[in-house]
Amino acid sequence: MSANAIPLDSSAPLEPPVPTQKPIKTTGLHVGDAEPGCRKVDPILVVDNVRRTFGGLTAVDVDHVEVPRGAITALIGPNGAGKTTLFNLLTGFDKPDEGTWTFDGRSLAGVPAYKVARMGQIRTFQLTKALGLLTVMDNMLLGAKGQTGENLFRALLPFLWRNQEADNRVKALDLLTRFKLDAKKDDYAASLSGGQRKLLEMARALMSDPTLVMLDEPMAGVNPALTQSLLDHILNLKSQGMTVLFVEHDMHMVRHIADWVIVMAEGKVVAEGDPHEVMKDPAVIDAYLGQHHDEDIGEDPDAETEHVSAVKELLDDER
Amino acid sequence: MDWGAIFGNAAVELISPTTAAYALAALGLAVHFGYTGLLNFGQAGFMALGAYGYAISILTFGFPVWGAFLVGVGASIVFALILGVPTLRLRADYLAIVTIAAAEIVRLLFTTNTFADVTGSANGLSGYKNEFAALNPLAPGSYGFGPFENNAYDTWLRIVAWSIVILAALLVWQIMRSPWGRVIKGIREDEDAVRALGKNVYAYKMQSLILGGVFGTIAGMIFALPRAVVPSNYQTTLTFFIYAILLLGGAATVLGPIIGSMIFWVLLSFFSGFVARAVEAGWLPFMTSVQGGQLRFILVGVAIMLIVIFRPQGIFGNKKELAFVR
Numbered sequence: 001m002s003a004n005a006i007p008l009d010s011s012a013p014l015e016p017p018v019p020t021q022k023p024i025k026t027t028g029l030h031v032g033d034a035e036p037g038c039r040k041v042d043p044i045l046v047v048d049n050v051r052r053t054f055g056g057l058t059a060v061d062v063d064h065v066e067v068p069r070g071a072i073t074a075l076i077g078p079n080g081a082g083k084t085t086l087f088n089l090l091t092g093f094d095k096p097d098e099g100t101w102t103f104d105g106r107s108l109a110g111v112p113a114y115k116v117a118r119m120g121q122i123r124t125f126q127l128t129k130a131l132g133l134l135t136v137m138d139n140m141l142l143g144a145k146g147q148t149g150e151n152l153f154r155a156l157l158p159f160l161w162r163n164q165e166a167d168n169r170v171k172a173l174d175l176l177t178r179f180k181l182d183a184k185k186d187d188y189a190a191s192l193s194g195g196q197r198k199l200l201e202m203a204r205a206l207m208s209d210p211t212l213v214m215l216d217e218p219m220a221g222v223n224p225a226l227t228q229s230l231l232d233h234i235l236n237l238k239s240q241g242m243t244v245l246f247v248e249h250d251m252h253m254v255r256h257i258a259d260w261v262i263v264m265a266e267g268k269v270v271a272e273g274d275p276h277e278v279m280k281d282p283a284v285i286d287a288y289l290g291q292h293h294d295e296d297i298g299e300d301p302d303a304e305t306e307h308v309s310a311v312k313e314l315l316d317d318e319r
Numbered sequence: 320m321d322w323g324a325i326f327g328n329a330a331v332e333l334i335s336p337t338t339a340a341y342a343l344a345a346l347g348l349a350v351h352f353g354y355t356g357l358l359n360f361g362q363a364g365f366m367a368l369g370a371y372g373y374a375i376s377i378l379t380f381g382f383p384v385w386g387a388f389l390v391g392v393g394a395s396i397v398f399a400l401i402l403g404v405p406t407l408r409l410r411a412d413y414l415a416i417v418t419i420a421a422a423e424i425v426r427l428l429f430t431t432n433t434f435a436d437v438t439g440s441a442n443g444l445s446g447y448k449n450e451f452a453a454l455n456p457l458a459p460g461s462y463g464f465g466p467f468e469n470n471a472y473d474t475w476l477r478i479v480a481w482s483i484v485i486l487a488a489l490l491v492w493q494i495m496r497s498p499w500g501r502v503i504k505g506i507r508e509d510e511d512a513v514r515a516l517g518k519n520v521y522a523y524k525m526q527s528l529i530l531g532g533v534f535g536t537i538a539g540m541i542f543a544l545p546r547a548v549v550p551s552n553y554q555t556t557l558t559f560f561i562y563a564i565l566l567l568g569g570a571a572t573v574l575g576p577i578i579g580s581m582i583f584w585v586l587l588s589f590f591s592g593f594v595a596r597a598v599e600a601g602w603l604p605f606m607t608s609v610q611g612g613q614l615r616f617i618l619v620g621v622a623i624m625l626i627v628i629f630r631p632q633g634i635f636g637n638k639k640e641l642a643f644v645r
């Protein structure tokens with residue numbers, strides 16, 4: 001397990017970045033006990049028996065999991081837990097060996113990535129994919145849905161798409177202003193810093209008015225100052241009625257903004273729950289700290305005692 | 320040394336139909352490679368389909384000019400689909416391998432003796448110009464001035480060829496500044512990101528492959544009209560000359576392929592005339608006239624190397640783009 005999996009030690013920043021406003025947590029999302037695969041009051045994404053193997057390695061093997069609507073859900077887990085693979089499967093970038101999953105009640109099995117995006121489920125990437133040799137503005141405009149001028153034949157007749165383009169431009173500029181990138185709008189996206197590219201990618205995703213935003217490690221490689229504004233932006237997504245599902249390693253951030261946490265380990269969902277409660281779950285502690293990969297997760301009392309001090313730090317951090 | 324003749328012959332190439340054909344083929348590659356990022360190494364195959372499609376339609380089937388034109392274009396669309404359906408879902412380099420092989424298959428099919436009565440095998444085809452000449456509205460006589468003076472047929476051919484090039488350039492300019500062009504350029508940068516934004520990347524790549532391929536096909540027809548159709552003209556070197564023109568002018572530009580083609584042919588003609596006369600005049604005593612004929616390609620190669628080293632973005636390319644080359 002690499003060091004960046006979870007900031008447990010003293011090298012973690014003394015004052016972790018927090019969003020400027022106090023996040024309002026959404027509660028009462030689940031039905032029954034908060035256990036792996038528990039039912040949600042209003043799920044937007046439902047995953048059933050999704051399995052993906054790479055040769056002999058089972059990367060993802062999720063029996064059942066539901067993502068609540070209108071909330072911020074964090075998908076956490078140690079490196080290699082299958083979080084990004086699950087992301088790829090859910091967004092159509094990869095095909096599972098078996099399984100079904102629905103978004104907003106519509107089955108997504110076998111639906112190609114671009115159609116998934118058109119349904120309103122937009123994702124970002126762990127390694128930022130800003131389109132380097134396009135200007136920041138062009139990056140934004142690319143995000144808009146249903147553009148008339150994107151048809152080859154209609155592209156020849158500018159009067160057909162000029163008005164729509166102007167509207168998109170206004171919308172893009174508004175988003176860029178919110179993300180403090182408006183001064184950069186005519187620069188190549190390649191000239192932006194890593195953190196700015198993350199912001200651009202998120203802003204670009206919002207151009208299509210998505211209902212579910214899936215962020216793959218939005219904080220990776222972003223400096224603390226930008227982290228704060230990124231956190232605010234993620235909270236804003238929720239206040240604007242969007243559902244957010246994000247993969248993250250930074251526990252501070254997860255605790256501060258997530259309403260619900262799904263923990264994966266070795267391809268399976270091992271725990272679910274409120275961010276404060278789920279951190280105390282022995283299965284989670286084992287997933288992160290247990291070095292006993294050959295043993296069944298959650299049934300190893302030794303691992304628990306071994307890492308009690310580390311876990312204490314985690315809990316201390318909350319106060 | 321007859322400098323007048325050397326420069327005159329070089330100037331002829333400035334607006335020759337061959338220059339127009341190369342410019343159009345390079346414009347097709349600009350759509351493929353410069354804008355979409357598709358590594359098409361089979362442009363010669365598209366050109367061969369155009370030339371043979373046109374010539375066979377007229378000679379074997381007696382089609383009118385427009386019918387022959389449509390046959391060539393149709394053939395290249397089918398060819399693009401055959402190339403694209405299996406490869407466009409894969410990484411870019413697969414397309415490069417498939418196109419280079421497919422272009423050779425096309426050329427060898429036209430060379431093989433099996434279809435000699437239709438394709439003329441290695442001797443190729445000729446005698447298909449009358450139909451095009453019959454459309455010529457110009458009265459017989461001489462048009463133009465100086466090195467650009469031509470008879471009515473050659474003038475007519477130049478007018479048609481360059482009109483097509485200008486129309487194609489305007490078309491590319493217009494679509495590349497539209498939202499369609501934005502998607503295409505986005506695909507060049509990162510197709511997964513574009514896919515994640517809800518664009519059908521596969522369909523866009525296919526459209527681009529067909530569009531650039533059709534340009535190559537029409538270029539093949541223009542290329543065939545002043546000469547005979549000979550299969551050895553459509554070797555892989557043709558594709559590489561077109562790539563050289565494209566890089567010379569600037570890959571993701573509209574004017575680049577056109578000006579690049581002019582520079583390429585003027586330089587080629589200039590070096591050819593200069594070397595031949597220099598050998599004749601005894602300036603290059605270590606060289607025979609046969610060797611001199613090859614030297615021009617070496618000199619053009621050096622000239623292109625210099626341009627690529629000192630102006631890697633090409634003549635019309637944007638210097639800023641290179642600042643971020645990964």
